Every structure is written in C-alpha cells, then in structure tokens.
Amino acid sequence: MAVVERHIQDESLAEYLEPHFGYPSRTRPCVNDVGSCEYLDNVYWMHDVSMLYSYIMWGVILGILAVWTTLRLINPSRRASVPKAELEAQATAYPRSAYYRAWRSVVATKQRYLLPEAFTSIFGRVTRIQILILAIMLGYLLVFSLVAIVYKTYITPVKGTNLFNTRTGMAGFSDRIGILAYALTPLSVLLSSRESMLSVLTGISYQHFNFLHRWVGRIIFVQSFLHTLAWTIVEGKLYQPQPSVYQTFIAEPYIIWGCFAMLFITFLYVFSLRRVIQWTGYEFFKKSHYVVASLYIGACWGHWDKLYFWMLASLIVVLLDLGLRILGVGLNHIGYTKSGSIGFTPAPATLRTFGTGPDTAIRIDFSHPSPSWKAGQHYYLCFPGLSIWQSHPFTPSSLPSAAGSTPHHTYIIRALSGETSRLATLAREVEGGTTPVILTGPYGAPLTTGTPNLLAVAGGTGISFALPLVIEAGGSEAHKAGLVQLVWIVRRARDLAWVKEELGVLRAKAAEGRVEVRVFVTREAGPVEGEAEEDEVEVVEESKEVEVEKEVAVIDMDNENPENTEASLDVSALAEESRGFSVTYLGGTHPDLSTVVEDYIERSPASGGRIQVMASGPAGIGSALRSAVAKCNDGKKVGRGEEKSDVGLYWDDRFL
Numbered sequence: 243m244a245v246v247e248r249h250i251q252d253e254s255l256a257e258y259l260e261p262h263f264g265y266p267s268r269t270r271p272c273v274n275d276v277g278s279c280e281y282l283d284n285v286y287w288m289h290d291v292s293m294l295y296s297y298i299m300w301g302v303i304l305g306i307l308a309v310w311t312t313l314r315l316i317n318p319s320r321r322a323s324v325p326k327a328e329l330e331a332q333a334t335a336y337p338r339s340a341y342y343r344a345w346r347s348v349v350a351t352k353q354r355y356l357l358p359e360a361f362t363s364i365f366g367r368v369t370r371i372q373i374l375i376l377a378i379m380l381g382y383l384l385v386f387s388l389v390a391i392v393y394k395t396y397i398t399p400v401k402g403t404n405l406f407n408t409r410t411g412m413a414g415f416s417d418r419i420g421i422l423a424y425a426l427t428p429l430s431v432l433l434s435s436r437e438s439m440l441s442v443l444t445g446i447s448y449q450h451f452n453f454l455h456r457w458v459g460r461i462i463f464v465q466s467f468l469h470t471l472a473w474t475i476v477e478g479k480l481y482q483p484q485p486s487v488y489q490t491f492i493a494e495p496y497i498i499w500g501c502f503a504m505l506f507i508t509f510l511y512v513f514s515l516r517r518v519i520q521w522t523g524y525e526f527f528k529k530s531h532y533v534v535a536s537l538y539i540g541a542c543w544g545h546w547d548k549l550y551f552w553m554l555a556s557l558i559v560v561l562l563d564l565g566l567r568i569l570g571v572g573l574n575h576i577g578y579t580k581s582g583s584i585g586f587t588p589a590p591a592t593l594r595t596f597g598t599g600p601d602t603a604i605r606i607d608f609s610h611p612s613p614s615w616k617a618g619q620h621y622y623l624c625f626p627g628l629s630i631w632q633s634h635p636f637t638p639s640s641l642p643s644a645a646g647s648t649p650h651h652t653y654i655i656r657a658l659s660g661e662t663s664r665l666a667t668l669a670r671e672v673e674g675g676t677t678p679v680i681l682t683g684p685y686g687a688p689l690t691t692g693t694p695n696l697l698a699v700a701g702g703t704g705i706s707f708a709l710p711l712v713i714e715a716g717g718s719e720a721h722k723a724g725l726v727q728l729v730w731i732v733r734r735a736r737d738l739a740w741v742k743e744e745l746g747v748l749r750a751k752a753a754e755g756r757v758e759v760r761v762f763v764t765r766e767a768g769p770v771e772g773e774a775e776e777d778e779v780e781v782v783e784e785s786k787e788v789e790v791e792k793e794v795a796v797i798d799m800d801n802e803n804p805e806n807t808e809a810s811l812d813v814s815a816l817a818e819e820s821r822g823f824s825v826t827y828l829g830g831t832h833p834d835l836s837t838v839v840e841d842y843i844e845r846s847p848a849s850g851g852r853i854q855v856m857a858s859g860p861a862g863i864g865s866a867l868r869s870a871v872a873k874c875n876d877g878k879k880v881g882r883g884e885e886k887s888d889v890g891l892y893w894d895d896r897f898l
C-alpha cells in the first residue's frame with residue numbers, strides 16, 4: 243500500500259478507483275478537505291508526468307543509439323569515394339568526394355577538440371568526449387528532475403486531532419527521482435555487460451562503456467539517497483502525529499525493502515571507489531559487485547513492484563550476460579575428448595617466464611579449437627591450477643588461424659600482484675610441462691583500421707594488442723598504399739625475447755619494405771653499456787613524459803636464472819638493427835610520443851589516406867597519445883582534401 247493512499251485516501255469511501263500506472267489507484271471522488279484533495283491532484287499528476295519522463299528518457303537513449311547506428315551505416319568509405327582511375331593508379335589521395343571530405347572534416351575537428359583528456363583529477367584518464375556525454379546526461383537528468391514539480395505547500399488538518407500535516411512538492415520530487423533511478427538501472431546494467439548489445443549497435447568495445455557505467459551507478463546512488471532522505475523528512479517530520487506515523491511507515495514491508503535497496507546501493511558505491519578497490523583487492527570488488535548488484539535489483543523490485551518491469555529488464559540483461567558467458571565456456575571446451583567421448587577439455591598451455599620481480603612477464607602458448615577472434619579482441623582466461631574462481635582478460639598476440647585449422651593462442655602477460663603473480667610462480671613450477679586453461683570469449687568489438695596508414699604503438703605487454711594488427715596489416719593488400727609502423731616501448735632490450743618468433747616475421751616484412759619497426763628501450767643506454775636505475779629516469783618534456791610501466795623496484799639483470807641469460811643472448815641478435823628495424827636506447831628517458839606521431843605522419847604517403855593510430859600499454863601512454871594525436875587533426879585541411887590531417891586513435895584501455 244502506498245504512503246499517499248494510507249494517509250489520505252480511504253478506499254471504503256470510494257465510488258470508483260482511478261488507475262494510475264506505476265502507482266496505487268486513486269479513490270474517487272475525493273472526500274478529504276480541499277487542501278488534501280488539491281495536493282492529491284498534484285501528486286497523481288506529478289507521478290503520471292514522471293512516468294512519461296522515464297519513457298521519454300528511454301526514447302532519447304534509443305533515439306541516440308538509432309542515430310549512432312545509422313551514422314555507422316552511412317559512414318562513407320574512402321574506397322567508395324575514390325575515382326576509379328585514381329584507384330587503379332594508386333597515386334595521390336585527391337580528389338575525394340565532397341561528401342567524404344565533409345564527413346572526415348567533422349570527424350577530424352571532433353578528434354582535435356574532444357580526444358584529449360580533461361579534469362583527470364576528478365574523472366581519471368578519460369577523453370573530453372566522455373566527459374561531455376556525462377555532462378549532457380547530468381544536465382538532462384537535473385532538468386527532468388526539477389521541472390513539472392508543483393512547488394506548493396499545503397497545511398492540512400489531521401482527522402480527529404488538532405494537528406496539521408505539511409504537504410509539499412517533496413513527495414512528487416522524491417518519486418520523480420525514484421522513477422528515474424529505476425529507469426536508469428537497465429542502462430547501468432547494459433553499460434556493464436561483456437556480451438554487450440550496445441557494442442553491437444555502436445561498434446564500441448564494451449570496456450569503453452565502463453566510465454559511463456560507473457557514473458550512471460553514482461547517479462542512481464545519489465537519486466536513491468535523495469529519495470530516501472525526502473521520504474524520511476516527509477514521514478518523520480512533516481506528517482503528524484509523530485512518532486506514530488514514522489513508526490508505522492518504517493515497519494511497512496515495502497519500506498523495509500527500500501532500506502535494503504539503499505543499503506545495497508551504498509555498498510556498491512563505497513566498494514567501487516578506487517581507494518577501496520585497492521584496499522579490498524580487485525577480485526573482492528568484482529565478485530561482491532555482481533552479487534550485491536543482483537540483490538539491489540531484487541530489493542528494488544520488492545520496494546516498488548509496480549515498476550517491476552525496469553528491474554525485470556535489468557535482470558534479463560544480467561542473466562543473458564551470464565548465460566552467454568557459460569555458453570562461451572561450453573563452446574570453447576565441450577567436445578570430443580582424447581578418449582572419443584564428449585566431455586570438458588581445458589586447453590593444455592605451456593608457460594614461460596621472462597625477467598624477475600616487477601619485470602616478470604609470462605608467455606602462454608596453446609592450440610585449442612575455439613571460435614576465431616579478430617586482432618585486438620581478448621579472452622578471459624582461467625587457470626584451474628591456481629583457482630577456478632578467477633578469470634582475467636588477456637589479448638592474444640597471435641593471429642587468428644585460417645579456417646579449418648586449430649587456432650594457436652599466444653598471450654604475453656605482465657605479472658602484477660594477484661593472479662598474474664601466482665601464474666608466474668606456477669610457470670616456474672611447471673617449466674617444461676603444461677597447465678590447463680579455460681577460456682571464454684572472444685570479447686571486444688573487432689577492430690578495423692579502415693585506412694592503409696597504420697601506426698601501432700605498444701608499451702610493454704601492450705605488444706599483445708599491437709603485434710597481430712601489424713603482422714596482419716604487413717601482409718594485407720589493403721595496406722600496400724600506406725605505411726605500417728610498429729612502435730614498441732620496452733624497459734629492456736631483453737623484453738624483445740617475449741615475441742622472438744613474431745619479431746622474426748616482422749623483420750622479414752620490414753626487409754621487404756612492408757612494415758617498419760621502431761623499438762625504444764627506456765632503461766638501457768645501449769646494447770652493452772648496462773642499464774639505468776629508475777631513480778635516474780629523466781623527464782624529457784614534462785607534458786610529454788610517459789610512464790612506461792608502473793613499478794616497485796629495479797631488478798638487476800645479473801641473476802642466476804639460466805633461461806634469462808639465454809634470453810639476453812638471443813636478444814643481442816633480436817635487437818640488431820636492419821632495414822626498417824631500429825632500436826633506440828634512451829638510457830632512462832621515455833620517448834616523446836608527439837615526435838613519434840609527427841615523424842610518422844611526415845613519412846606516411848599521401849596515397850595511404852588518413853592516419854590510424856592503434857595503441858595499448860600503461861595508461862600514461864594513452865594520455866600522451868591522446869594529446870599528441872589531437873594536435874595533428876585539422877578539420878579545415880581535411881575539408882580541403884589533406885587526409886594526413888585526419889588522425890584517429892584507438893586506445894586499448896586495460897584500466898592499468
């Protein structure tokens with residue numbers, strides 16, 4: 243039973259009930275005092291408007307998605323707009339059609355102004371476009387929370403007493419934000435799904451929705467808090483007599499559900515704070531977030547079952563996501579076992595470690611029948627030898643196999659302090675043997691460079707993302723007219739041994755002039771001169787300096803591990819300069835990525851069209867590239883046909 247109904251309306255006196263969707267029916271005619279009747283008119287009107295606003299909000303969301311999807315479909319391709327004669331000659335990039343140039347000019351202008359990061363102390367490392375979307379969303383919700391509220395106060399008598407109730411617009415406002423919070427819940431769940439419907443429509447990989455997911459969650463928390471506070475004031479102060487009104491109110495089952503919902507959303511908010519995640523550990527955050535978010539949805543359903551459909555929609559998305567993940571594990575692992583019967587077969591993986599301490603990296607290799615992936619996508623790997631309760635995202639550095647052959651997976655993993663650190667220990671224990679791996683995926687939107695000019699930038703283990711893109715582009719006809727360049731920033735030259743065989747392939751392609759490889763070694767001054775301590779790292783230019791990898795200490799290369807000695811010996815050959823393959827030792831500094839990007843643009847052929855930068859690695863590299871790439875965009879020049887002023891950036895966000 244609703245608060246309004248309980249306090250003012252008496253169903254036994256009703257001649258008929260007037261239905262209001264999402265609210266208790268109104269008793270008609272109104273037999274209360276004039277003030278209460280007018281107040282009831284307002285409350286029901288505000289409720290109906292609030293319901294309408296929640297539908298309009300979803301109309302706007304669906305409308306934006308429809309426009310986005312349409313824009314993707316009508317996005318003019320460069321090839322289609324090239325005159326046939328020019329295509330055949332593969333010469334200059336001009337002239338493109340006016341439509342193509344106008345389109346790309348808008349994109350370049352957007353990149354120039356919206357790609358850099360802003361307010362990083364508040365929002366972290368996110369682009370201006372994400373902040374703009376958040377600002378529009380906040381503005382929209384603020385306006386729709388405050389308009390169409392009757393800001394009027396009624397002092398009405400309490401029957402049989404000499405007390406008065408104070409009735410204000412607070413109830414209508416509180417219900418408005420409650421309704422909007424319910425309507426936002428499926429959006430928040432959609433933004434967090436790995437099997438993302440939003441990705442299918444927009445082409446944006448699911449992990450890039452994480453920023454909005456977090457902020458929609460915070461908005462729901464604030465709305466829930468204000469909703470609770472407003473009803474506590476109304477029931478605990480403005481309605482009379484006290485404390486009996488409040489005592490009856492707080493004992494109602496729907497209010498008890500509401501209290502639980504508030505408790506759960508507070509938990510979600512507090513335990514998602516960066517500091518708290520650092521304190522509790524990522525695994526606790528991840529698992530408790532799933533469980534408590536589901537409890538929150540259930541508690542909201544219990545609190546106001548008339549709006550159950552928002553919660554049902556949220557649960558459907560949660561269950562679909564979970565169901566598809568389980569199906570994914572099944573598809574990857576259920577099939578004929580060695581004995582010929584149907585069963586569950588994990589992939590037998592070989593593990594190799596490189597380096598020690600904070601420099602440790604692990605290479606995983608296995609061949610296993612699994613759905614094919616596209617360069618840039620990732621899998622979630624679970625190592626039953628460590629725990630069946632954890633799975634972590636990793637990007638295959640190998641190319642998807644040709645149809646019909648068993649895919650070969652290779653992963654390059656940096657050992658941090660949790661599961662990956664235990665994985666390094668396991669790798670040393672099983673050396674020469676195998677360990678089972680369970681995988682789900684592939685996840686993430688498939689990437690296409692869409693232009694012959696490709697600059698791939700990798701920091702450390704970010705090579706797993708960049709490598710397949712470059713190897714693929716180096717062998718593809720589509721990139722023949724452009725320049726394909728890999729820039730890999732590593733701590734030490736010996737890190738090249740992580741992908742020794744693959745670098746061999748690239749070296750051969752470089753010799754043919756199909757790719758260029760530029761390696762920057764940040765902590766060594768030269769092939770034989772030794773290495774720089776972290777304390778000695780200089781700032782090249784404050785704004786351009788990038789953090790290559792977070793670290794705790796510098797480990798001396800002289801260790802007793804024969805494997806590492808062997809690796810370093812191999813590396814002296816691997817780090818040798820050859821045609822199209824250069825190694826620069828920075829001896830404690832970091833490369834200036836603005837110069838790297840500008841050099842690339844300078845050297846890339848005009849016939850290669852616009853420039854696409856694809857990058858992965860520590861977050862500092864992402865920040866530096868965003869500002870470097872933004873500066874190279876110029877909408878006016880692109881409008882005139884200068885395609886090299888149209889520079890895109892895809893940042894593979896690993897949240898590290």
Ligand SMILES: Cc1cc2nc3c(=O)[nH]c(=O)nc-3n(C[C@H](O)[C@H](O)[C@H](O)COP(=O)(O)OP(=O)(O)OC[C@H]3O[C@@H](n4cnc5c(N)ncnc54)[C@H](O)[C@@H]3O)c2cc1C
Pocket residue numbers: 449523524525528620633634635636637638653654655656657658659660661662663703706707895896897898
């Ligand atoms: C799409 C994607 C692709 C990735 N590809 C690679 C790769 O190819 N190679 C590589 O070395 N690393 C990759 N990472 C990062 C890798 O997933 C984390 O380093 C790893 O999960 C850390 O595990 P841990 O238990 O040792 O972490 P901890 O040392 O306990 O925590 C360190 C940090 O790792 C992150 N993290 C921990 N667990 C997870 C998780 N389940 N999901 C997401 N982030 C987590 C958190 O930000 C945490 O703060 C990728 C991450 C993402 C999101």
